[in-house]
Amino acid sequence: MNTPVLPPFWALVPAAGVGSRMRAERPKQYLELGGKCILEHTLGCFLDHPQLRGIVVSLAVDDPFWPTLACANDPRVLRADGGRERADSVLNGLLRLTELGADEQDWVLVHDAARPNLAQSDLDLLLAELADDPVGGLLAVPARDTLKRAGADGRVRETVDRSVIWQAYTPQMFRLGMLHRALAEALVSDVSITDEASAIEWAGQSPRLIEGRADNLKVTRPEDLHYLERLWRGRH
């Protein structure tokens, strides 16, 4: 079997969020997991990849934790300023990539800072599947549970057909020019954008869904971190 040729890519990691649902004393990307912080693990998922051209991390302007990390001195990792919403942080990161010489047609993989458990096999799968795609796409996981639509009274209105529902994960892989235009126009039009794919959809395109591993989870609540701690302990 031929090994697929993987395209070169840039990584963009928005890391300017506070993560208030973790109820922690610091932003969730700086919480410790197996001897390193979550953000270091997340960047490590990309740093060893032979096709990586560079990483831009969007950070809060007054972030006091970043300069203490070893990867802050890695020449392949550059910073951009975070913005008010995730989409603003991503847009700033894209502008930074352009300043660094990235081309309109270059692939950019946007990945949440709080997803430290991205498997190399999932990253390769995404790159291989989308290498020649005209739009791009994202890692996603089909819904497992029965889904309910709730009413304002907290009671079930209806059961939703789960066979067509997917959870959007990251990385989300798009060409720099297309993503930049879609995000900028969506933000100007005041459309709510919670991931890159929704900006591309708003621009009239259909991103491809690539089925990834469910354990590429986003640390959102304390129990997510406990789950990853157990997983890490099992590995080492």
Ligand code: C5P
């Ligand atoms: O809050 P949530 O987990 O949905 O955030 C997803 C990602 O977006 C996180 O990596 C977070 O740091 C980032 N983010 C950002 N700028 C914001 C808000 C969130 O970079 N203003």
